[in-house]
Amino acid sequence: MWRGTTVQVCGLWPFAAGSGSPSCGAPLGQNLLTGVTVCGDPISWFTRARLITNPSLFVKGRPGTGKSTLVNRMLLYLAATGVTPLVLGDLKPDYTATVAHLGGQVIPIGRGVGGINILDPGEMGAAAGTIGGKAGEQLRAEAHGRTLAIAAALITLVRGRPVDDHEQTVLAACLHHLAERHPASSPPTLPDLVTVLEEGPERVRAVTLDRGSERRYRVAVDPLHRSLLGLLDGPLGRVFGSPTTTRINLDAPAAAVDISRIGEADAQLTAAAMLAAWSDGLGCVAAAHALADAGLARPRWYFAVLDELWRPLRAAGGLVDRIDAITRLNRTWGLGQAMITHTLKDLEAVNSAADRAKARGFVERAGMVACFGLPRSELGDLDQIVGLSRREVELITSWSSPAGWGGGADASQPPPGLGKCLIKVGGRPGVPVRVQVTETERRLHDTNARWAARGELP
Numbered sequence: 001m002w003r004g005t006t007v008q009v010c011g012l013w014p015f016a017a018g019s020g021s022p023s024c025g026a027p028l029g030q031n032l033l034t035g036v037t038v039c040g041d042p043i044s045w046f047t048r049a050r051l052i053t054n055p056s057l058f059v060k061g062r063p064g065t066g067k068s069t070l071v072n073r074m075l076l077y078l079a080a081t082g083v084t085p086l087v088l089g090d091l092k093p094d095y096t097a098t099v100a101h102l103g104g105q106v107i108p109i110g111r112g113v114g115g116i117n118i119l120d121p122g123e124m125g126a127a128a129g130t131i132g133g134k135a136g137e138q139l140r141a142e143a144h145g146r147t148l149a150i151a152a153a154l155i156t157l158v159r160g161r162p163v164d165d166h167e168q169t170v171l172a173a174c175l176h177h178l179a180e181r182h183p184a185s186s187p188p189t190l191p192d193l194v195t196v197l198e199e200g201p202e203r204v205r206a207v208t209l210d211r212g213s214e215r216r217y218r219v220a221v222d223p224l225h226r227s228l229l230g231l232l233d234g235p236l237g238r239v240f241g242s243p244t245t246t247r248i249n250l251d252a253p254a255a256a257v258d259i260s261r262i263g264e265a266d267a268q269l270t271a272a273a274m275l276a277a278w279s280d281g282l283g284c285v286a287a288a289h290a291l292a293d294a295g296l297a298r299p300r301w302y303f304a305v306l307d308e309l310w311r312p313l314r315a316a317g318g319l320v321d322r323i324d325a326i327t328r329l330n331r332t333w334g335l336g337q338a339m340i341t342h343t344l345k346d347l348e349a350v351n352s353a354a355d356r357a358k359a360r361g362f363v364e365r366a367g368m369v370a371c372f373g374l375p376r377s378e379l380g381d382l383d384q385i386v387g388l389s390r391r392e393v394e395l396i397t398s399w400s401s402p403a404g405w406g407g408g409a410d411a412s413q414p415p416p417g418l419g420k421c422l423i424k425v426g427g428r429p430g431v432p433v434r435v436q437v438t439e440t441e442r443r444l445h446d447t448n449a450r451w452a453a454r455g456e457l458p
């Protein structure tokens with residue numbers, strides 16, 4: 001299919017040639033073989049073109065080849081079609097300038113710049129109140145489950161091992177107790193949770209089987225108590241233990257949680273911030289869907305971006321499960337997603353064998369795979385998943401090979417693979433495309449800015 005302006009295309013009728021990928025979705029650039037405009041994004045290909053059975057995109061390629069630029073383009077297009085992009089944890093940041101340009105919400109998280117209160121039921125709590133009745137109760141129960149999961153995940157991060165089942169029960173009882181005491185306008189925080197453990201109200205004591213003995217109660221809750229105090233005392237406590245600085249606004253055209261100010265070395269805080277942002281953001285999605293189901297808001301679709309996937313995967317086991325749940329449920333949630341990483345080996349680097357298997361599933365379930373320049377050694381695994389012809393392997397490896405030695409002298413020449421990718425859908429032949437960036441996009445997203453900015457030394 002070709003796309004052109006009405007001024008030009010009317011002169012071509014009747015069409016003498018055609019075929020290729022459908023022009024449905026974000027316009028990306030030219031097909032490297034035919035010159036045809038290639039369009040595509042996971043949501044349009046899932047909902048309109050019906051090319052894929054799952055609205056998810058997996059992008060891989062060497063650093064600096066244009067992966068984030070491709071996803072930024074899809075984000076811009078999808079926002080224009082009414083889909084709400086959510087960047088729940090922008091590490092670099094690659095997307096905040098685009099989101100701000102779209103009039104979206106940029107929420108910075110990090111020491112001294114902003115925090116998320118993980119015990120705040122947020123939009124889910126508010127929506128539960130608005131909806132009321134049975135559906136409202138259901139949403140409230142879901143919000144409780146979400147809060148419990150994120151609290152347990154942070155404790156797991158601090159401890160380095162999972163929370164026991166009986167501790168989970170104690171946590172759940174504490175959270176129920178808190179939810180009853182705190183009105184929606186002043187949600188509880190982590191210090192309130194510690195106070196509840198200290199005081200030990202009847203309903204919390206009951207689940208510890210204390211049998212009226214203070215000593216037995218303390219023995220049961222002390223490890224949890226200690227972990228919570230440890231959490232509160234460290235950097236995590238400052239970021240996640242006080243009221244949320246800025247809530248995600250359900251009506252914003254786009255939202256990005258900017259966690260780029262957290263240092264690269266601070267893996268624990270990065271993982272916690274990503275977990276909290278995902279929990280909060282997906283809570284918002286659940287709230288929006290519940291409101292739409294109740295006829296109180298218009299139905300919306302969302303596009304979640306997970307860039308630099310290897311960082312959260314490596315830092316926290318909990319996130320693998322969360323992403324896993326999304327890749328399975330996204331169709332029912334009205335949520336498309338893009339996952340970006342360097343190589344499939346990143347998925348192998350997670351801690352446990354169970355997590356590794358789940359992480360592999362991300363690619364296997366992805367409807368659409370975009371492959372930027374990669375060395376040949378990285379392509380064997382991918383071949384097993386999407387099937388690559390010899391010609392395709394040659395193409396992808398040629399993009400990853402450097403320009404000739406002489407190329408370095410001419411700074412105006414981009415590396416050979418910049419912006420070139422092969423889009424694969426199932427076993428179909430891949431579509432090779434060169435992403436063409438506009439001046440505006442270049443301004444909004446230039447990760448090489450620091451290299452270019454350096455002037456002559458005095």
Ligand SMILES: Nc1ncnc2c1ncn2[C@@H]1O[C@H](COP(=O)(O)OP(=O)(O)O)[C@@H](O)[C@H]1O
Nearest residue numbers: 063064065066067068069419435445446447448
């Ligand atoms: N198709 C393209 N044409 C021109 N420049 C591009 C293109 N794609 C990316 N760039 C530039 O290359 C740099 C790296 O791109 P980026 O998307 O951040 O790479 P990655 O996410 O793969 O590390 C950015 O400065 C970007 O502006």
Ligand SMILES: [Mg+2]
Nearest residue numbers: 067068094307
């Ligand atoms: Mg990138």
